[in-house]
Amino acid sequence: METTHGTETKKKAELATGSTTAMRVIDVSSIASFFALQIWLGYRISAHHPLALWPMFSLTILAYLFADFISGFFHWMADTWGTVNTPLAGKVFVRPFREHHVDEMAITRHDFFEVNGANCLISIPFMTAAHFLPLDSLWGRYAAFFVAMWLLGIFCTNQFHKWAHLEERPAYVEWMQRHRLILSHEHHQVHHQAPHTRYYCITSGWLNEPLYRSRFFPVLERIVTRVTGMVPRKDDAGWLGIAPARADAALESAHLPAEAAPAIDKA
Numbered sequence: 677m678e679t680t681h682g683t684e685t686k687k688k689a690e691l692a693t694g695s696t697t698a699m700r701v702i703d704v705s706s707i708a709s710f711f712a713l714q715i716w717l718g719y720r721i722s723a724h725h726p727l728a729l730w731p732m733f734s735l736t737i738l739a740y741l742f743a744d745f746i747s748g749f750f751h752w753m754a755d756t757w758g759t760v761n762t763p764l765a766g767k768v769f770v771r772p773f774r775e776h777h778v779d780e781m782a783i784t785r786h787d788f789f790e791v792n793g794a795n796c797l798i799s800i801p802f803m804t805a806a807h808f809l810p811l812d813s814l815w816g817r818y819a820a821f822f823v824a825m826w827l828l829g830i831f832c833t834n835q836f837h838k839w840a841h842l843e844e845r846p847a848y849v850e851w852m853q854r855h856r857l858i859l860s861h862e863h864h865q866v867h868h869q870a871p872h873t874r875y876y877c878i879t880s881g882w883l884n885e886p887l888y889r890s891r892f893f894p895v896l897e898r899i900v901t902r903v904t905g906m907v908p909r910k911d912d913a914g915w916l917g918i919a920p921a922r923a924d925a926a927l928e929s930a931h932l933p934a935e936a937a938p939a940i941d942k943a
């Protein structure tokens with residue numbers, strides 16, 4: 677088994693290679709297509725009788741909360757199940773999230789397109805589906821508006837996450853973070869404490885405390901383990917500097933507050 681230090685050095689070297697031209701083309705065209713679909717949908721919705729203000733406001737808040745939940749859910753999936761060697765998902769999904777625990781500042785070295793391209797690519801099928809909603813009916817237009825706002829929240833997620841790691845932040849970002857409108861540095865650092873099993877949500881972070889207090893993810897993990905037999909974070913023992921024999925005990929205490937899990941916090 678590789679040492680934590682060895683793994684860390686290797687991961688940082690891989691990250692330093694940056695994105696290829698092909699990845700750049702995909703990132704730029706995904707962002708362009710995503711916003712073209714958003715603007716076109718906005719135009720198609722507004723071509724009908726205008727939507728009322730208060731339902732639009734309520735749906736925007738709901739959509740923003742849903743984006744926060746989805747950000748946490750996928751982050752939890754990537755942090756918890758499978759390995760970097762899992763076919764397909766390992767490379768594109770598991771690896772970026774687990775590497776982020778090893779080198780949390782790498783995201784700050786990625787530019788706008790590298791940070792936001794992937795989420796736009798994933799969102800395009802949903803954005804396209806929203807165009808097939810019956811926009812001539814009122815409920816169809818509200819549903820399309822909700823999907824558009826939700827995906828806008830998904831688009832913002834990686835950017836907000838990057839800002840939460842920046843040392844020098846623009847004043848308007850500081851302001852939004854201070855007012856808890858977006859993910860703040862202090863709030864997100866809770867997740868960056870090993871073993872990284874708390875505060876998965878990275879859009880606004882509004883749902884982190886309720887999900888933590890209700891033990892939503894630990895309960896979900898027990899259910900998944902019971903049904904499938906998979907062990908959460910099974911391959912993370914080496915990364916966290918825990919001897920395999922102690923990994924099970926570490927997994928047991930992983931959901932306790934940091935003060936109550938001293939053995940695994942010193943990784």
Ligand SMILES: [Zn+2]
Binds near residue numbers: 751755773777867872
């Ligand atoms: Zn994580």
Ligand SMILES: [Zn+2]
Binds near residue numbers: 837
């Ligand atoms: Zn982070």
